Amino acid sequence: MNAEVGTRNAEVEATPAGGNDLLQRTRHFALETIRLVEGLPRGRAAEVIGRQLLRAGTSVAANYRAARRARSRREFVAKLGIVEEEADESLFWVELVAEAGLVRPEHVAPLRDEANQLVAITVASIRTARRRGAPVPRSAFHVPRSDPAVPRSS
Numbered sequence: 001m002n003a004e005v006g007t008r009n010a011e012v013e014a015t016p017a018g019g020n021d022l023l024q025r026t027r028h029f030a031l032e033t034i035r036l037v038e039g040l041p042r043g044r045a046a047e048v049i050g051r052q053l054l055r056a057g058t059s060v061a062a063n064y065r066a067a068r069r070a071r072s073r074r075e076f077v078a079k080l081g082i083v084e085e086e087a088d089e090s091l092f093w094v095e096l097v098a099e100a101g102l103v104r105p106e107h108v109a110p111l112r113d114e115a116n117q118l119v120a121i122t123v124a125s126i127r128t129a130r131r132r133g134a135p136v137p138r139s140a141f142h143v144p145r146s147d148p149a150v151p152r153s154s
Helices: 022-038 044-068 073-099 105-131
Strands: none
Touching: 022 044, 022 073, 022 105, 044 073, 073 105
């Protein structure tokens, strides 16, 4: 599993119909979370749980996107930690929605499975990022240091 540290300069390629690209998967997860919450029945419990699920489910994608823009390995790992927490929290709310009888369990099974996978992928990415010692690539907008062999003009 590639931890995708500092991929701000990398091309984001569309993946074949399996959707293994984590950026696309987290975005899809957010969209499916929105659709689930919009389809919840009206009521106090559904409103409270729905708000929590909506916040956590969309946060997964937003924080993964922020992790890809990390300026350091520490920042990348910290932001991935937030992704892990939010994906796990989303899993909790999805399970609760089903257990409370607000939706049928089979209706949320794909979202529950994806949340489980996102947690596992994120944990593996965090472990990989912590093990690797390579420096984090910098932004394309980073001003390169001047070459000491090239004289500077005054």
